[in-house]
Amino acid sequence: MTDCLCQISGLQKAFGDNLVLRGLSLDLPAGSVTALMGANGAGKSTLVKILSGVHSSDSGNVSLAGQNFVPSSPSDAIRKGVVTVHQAINDGVIPDLDVASNLMIDRLAEPSFGFFLKRKQLFKDAQEIADRMGIDVDVRQPVAQLGVADRQLIAIARAMSHQPSLLILDEPTSSLSAVEAERLFELIETFKERGVAVLYISHRMSDIRRIADRIVSMRDGEISGLFEDTPLDYEGAVNAMLGHHMTDVNIEIPLQGEAIAELTQMRLKPDSKPFDLTLHDNEIVAITGLLGSGKTDLAQALFGLRTPNSGSIKLDGSVYAPTSPGSAIASGVFMSTKDRATNAVVADFNITRNISIPFLQQFSSLSFLSPNSERDTAREMIDALSIVCQSETDGINTLSGGNQQKVMLARWLIDKCRLLLLDEPFQGVDIRSRHDIGEKVRQTAKGRATLVFVSELDEALEIADRIIVMHEHSIIAEFVNRDVDLNEILTAVTGTAQKQPEHEAA
Amino acid sequence: MSTDVQDSGITAQPKASAKKGQSSGLDLAIRYGFLALLVGLAIFFSIFANGFAGPRSAVFIFQSVAMTGILALGVTCTLVVGGFDLSIGSVATSAMMLAAYVMVVMEQPAAVAVVACLFMGAFIGLVNGILIVRFKVPDLLATLGMMFLLVGLQRIPTAGRSISTGMVLPDGTTANGTFDPLFLAMGRHRFDFFLEKLLPIPVVFLIVIAILIWIFLETTRHGRLMYAIGSNERAAALTGTNVKRYKVTAYMISGVLASIAGMLLAARLGRGDIASGTNLLLDAVAASLIGFAVLGAAKPNAFGTAMGALFVGILLQGLTMMNAPYYTQDFIKGAVLVIALVFTFSLSARKTAGH
Numbered sequence: 001m002t003d004c005l006c007q008i009s010g011l012q013k014a015f016g017d018n019l020v021l022r023g024l025s026l027d028l029p030a031g032s033v034t035a036l037m038g039a040n041g042a043g044k045s046t047l048v049k050i051l052s053g054v055h056s057s058d059s060g061n062v063s064l065a066g067q068n069f070v071p072s073s074p075s076d077a078i079r080k081g082v083v084t085v086h087q088a089i090n091d092g093v094i095p096d097l098d099v100a101s102n103l104m105i106d107r108l109a110e111p112s113f114g115f116f117l118k119r120k121q122l123f124k125d126a127q128e129i130a131d132r133m134g135i136d137v138d139v140r141q142p143v144a145q146l147g148v149a150d151r152q153l154i155a156i157a158r159a160m161s162h163q164p165s166l167l168i169l170d171e172p173t174s175s176l177s178a179v180e181a182e183r184l185f186e187l188i189e190t191f192k193e194r195g196v197a198v199l200y201i202s203h204r205m206s207d208i209r210r211i212a213d214r215i216v217s218m219r220d221g222e223i224s225g226l227f228e229d230t231p232l233d234y235e236g237a238v239n240a241m242l243g244h245h246m247t248d249v250n251i252e253i254p255l256q257g258e259a260i261a262e263l264t265q266m267r268l269k270p271d272s273k274p275f276d277l278t279l280h281d282n283e284i285v286a287i288t289g290l291l292g293s294g295k296t297d298l299a300q301a302l303f304g305l306r307t308p309n310s311g312s313i314k315l316d317g318s319v320y321a322p323t324s325p326g327s328a329i330a331s332g333v334f335m336s337t338k339d340r341a342t343n344a345v346v347a348d349f350n351i352t353r354n355i356s357i358p359f360l361q362q363f364s365s366l367s368f369l370s371p372n373s374e375r376d377t378a379r380e381m382i383d384a385l386s387i388v389c390q391s392e393t394d395g396i397n398t399l400s401g402g403n404q405q406k407v408m409l410a411r412w413l414i415d416k417c418r419l420l421l422l423d424e425p426f427q428g429v430d431i432r433s434r435h436d437i438g439e440k441v442r443q444t445a446k447g448r449a450t451l452v453f454v455s456e457l458d459e460a461l462e463i464a465d466r467i468i469v470m471h472e473h474s475i476i477a478e479f480v481n482r483d484v485d486l487n488e489i490l491t492a493v494t495g496t497a498q499k500q501p502e503h504e505a506a
Numbered sequence: 507m508s509t510d511v512q513d514s515g516i517t518a519q520p521k522a523s524a525k526k527g528q529s530s531g532l533d534l535a536i537r538y539g540f541l542a543l544l545v546g547l548a549i550f551f552s553i554f555a556n557g558f559a560g561p562r563s564a565v566f567i568f569q570s571v572a573m574t575g576i577l578a579l580g581v582t583c584t585l586v587v588g589g590f591d592l593s594i595g596s597v598a599t600s601a602m603m604l605a606a607y608v609m610v611v612m613e614q615p616a617a618v619a620v621v622a623c624l625f626m627g628a629f630i631g632l633v634n635g636i637l638i639v640r641f642k643v644p645d646l647l648a649t650l651g652m653m654f655l656l657v658g659l660q661r662i663p664t665a666g667r668s669i670s671t672g673m674v675l676p677d678g679t680t681a682n683g684t685f686d687p688l689f690l691a692m693g694r695h696r697f698d699f700f701l702e703k704l705l706p707i708p709v710v711f712l713i714v715i716a717i718l719i720w721i722f723l724e725t726t727r728h729g730r731l732m733y734a735i736g737s738n739e740r741a742a743a744l745t746g747t748n749v750k751r752y753k754v755t756a757y758m759i760s761g762v763l764a765s766i767a768g769m770l771l772a773a774r775l776g777r778g779d780i781a782s783g784t785n786l787l788l789d790a791v792a793a794s795l796i797g798f799a800v801l802g803a804a805k806p807n808a809f810g811t812a813m814g815a816l817f818v819g820i821l822l823q824g825l826t827m828m829n830a831p832y833y834t835q836d837f838i839k840g841a842v843l844v845i846a847l848v849f850t851f852s853l854s855a856r857k858t859a860g861h
Contacts, residue, residue: 330746337744357741357747363727364726367727369725
């Protein structure tokens with residue numbers, strides 16, 4: 001079956017002034033798995049939301065099996081044969097109900113079902129679905145008692161009970177183990193055989209290698225690459241996803257100072273490969289890698305939010321084992337977290353108060369705050385980082401994303417630290433603010449080691465002296481940021497540089 | 507670069523300033539609307555309710571405001587950290603019963619009763635806090651459970667009877683202790699203030715506590731961090747704040763203030779009355795929520811709470827003096843609360859939604 005089931009052409013969607021999809025065109029053939037890759041903000045989730053009826057497109061066409069497809073709501077999309085399993089598993093299941101009710105929930109909602117539950121019939125039908133899907137659980141069990149993998153499979157099984165013609169899976173393996181993922185892949189293959197078109201969104205190269213028949217790369221709201229010739233060109237797909245054009249920045253690499261932080265034999269997961277890492281004074285190191293490569297885990301381990309499985313950290317020669325952000329800060333390790341809206345911005349506070357939070361002690365004597373010294377520091381920071389605002393008392397949410405991010409950075413620059421961690425400091429930041437932030441970080445680099453966690457390669461090239469690539473929770477490559485060969489880094493990022501060691505349980 | 511051309515920040519400026527000029531009338535309404543309403547209400551009752559504008563009535567208002575206000579300040583502290591304390595009313599009545607029990611049945615002096623009550627309040631706050639931060643019970647449920655527990659517990663020692671001198675205890679003996687005059691003075695003595703015997707001691711308590719809480723929340727770093735927790739708990743934790751400790755502290759403050767209110771109630775009544783104090787919780791919650799609307803704060807704050815308590819006090823006293831039946835009072839109180847909440851959440855939300 002090679003006939004084209006779903007045709008998308010010229011799809012556009014804007015949120016306010018922000019054009020997210022710029023005339024995207026894509027064909028999805030029946031009976032094959034199309035993997036969709038794209039960096040954060042490329043527009044993947046917007047595409048999924050349009051196909052699943054959450055958003056409507058501004059212009060462009062989607063046709064499904066030759067018919068115009070304009071879903072009015074998520075349930076309408078499902079009725080028309082487009083079924084989506086979202087990334088957050090709990091969107092797909094109702095934890096308090098039993099497995100049977102979860103599998104049958106859509107049928108329960110149909111008016112023809114009748115008023116009373118027929119429990120026996122319900123369990124029987126549900127068991128049938130479960131058997132067909134190869135889900136080996138007691139259908140009377142509440143979903144809350146099941147593991148993540150079973151929940152995911154139930155969400156998918158539920159989706160399949162609608163007999164879809166197009167199945168969209170958004171990062172379905174992000175919480176599954178290898179064995180569990182394999183069950184999922186087997187399930188996907190049976191759908192494929194039935195002629196279902198599958199759109200598989202994932203960052204995991206191992207998944208894509210295992211399941212994809214063709215790869216589509218997305219970048220800036222457009223398809224930047226389509227790969228369907230066997231053998232699939234995985235590297236090309238990642239290239240197309242990350243893009244080549246780099247901003248022209250001249251990084252002058254300063255002399256490495258003394259070692260500040262030394263990580264030895266770090267293991268971030270029980271089965272990951274241990275690694276060593278040394279960070280020096282006056283040095284900015286970027287850590288990059290795909291989603292789920294362990295960047296966040298490393299950042300959290302350094303900031304006292306999680307304990308590494310093994311290994312030790314030395315800070316200025318003495319043992320550093322933080323148990324909380326508070327103890328990390330006390331040892332001179334600061335972190336500007338990613339996802340500022342949830343992790344950093346205090347929405348009720350103005351700029352000044354957002355800046356002063358971590359070091360209120362500096363602005364107070366006997367616990368009583370001194371508004372003047374707070375204000376002075378805030379003004380200094382607003383100048384130093386060129387934060388665009390009317391005054392230091394503006395509400396934080398009146399600022400644009402880039403300026404908010406500058407405030408979040410300012411927070412951690414008011415005091416001296418030994419190790420500064422910046423987790424995705426350029427998330428949702430416009431290009432000008434991005435330059436301001438990068439410049440300020442480089443200017444102030446003396447006296448500390450700086451570790452920047454970014455998933456976009458160009459950001460790493462813009463700010464860092466050294467670029468370290470993480471893959472499967474370990475470091476697999478390291479580059480000095482001087483005449484670097486981009487392809488080499490990209491190869492490392494996708495993990496194709498190394499032969500995958502086969503993990504066989506001994 | 508996926509996010510290059512989002513918003514450059516500069517464009518936001520003229521928009522914001524235009525907005526400011528436009529909505530100054532709305533701003534004024536949000537800032538001073540409630541205080542104007544408060545004054546208007548006082549004038550209205552002075553004209554239409556016979557005897558409202560007199561010293562006797564003022565004393566009455568002050569008395570009721572003191573109790574509600576102190577409780578409401580406790581609720582305010584828990585609201586600041588994004589929590590809620592439903593147990594305050596029952597902590598207050600438990601403190602009242604405990605004070606009476608210590609003095610009347612155990613025949614101890616006032617000091618012992620006061621220490622016992624304060625300790626109890628702090629302990630209940632600690633348990634509430636631990637239930638919430640350690641055992642992850644949602645705040646409303648934890649404090650609701652505590653409320654039921656205390657309502658029952660305070661009746662056990664006397665088998666459900668009120669405590670007063672000469673009462674017969676469950677074991678057949680008679681309680682011979684009396685309320686310490688010093689303790690009674692705490693609820694009954696009035697200072698001369700312009701007029702003779704105008705200012706009851708509980709009001710002094712309220713003013714002192716309100717000022718202390720105001721100073722704590724507005725001018726110390728601890729207060730600042732508590733507001734940060736209430737606005738974004740994760741962000742506060744990630745800046746190194748010990749969120750759990752501050753939350754427990756908030757509930758302990760709430761418990762201690764509730765026990766003070768309970769002691770004042772006991773001192774005013776001169777007995778441990780099992781039936782009194784039923785309206786304390788609702789009045790206090792109303793006062794602290796009305797406080798959101800005062801001066802357009804749109805957040806829990808000590809000054810607003812005190813004004814809210816005054817508002818509720820004036821409203822109830824005025825209605826009483828206009829001979830409104832008691833059951834209409836609850837209705838009007840509820841209506842005022844709903845209006846204040848609309849004020850806070852709808853209007854001020856419109857003000858801050860500048861983007």
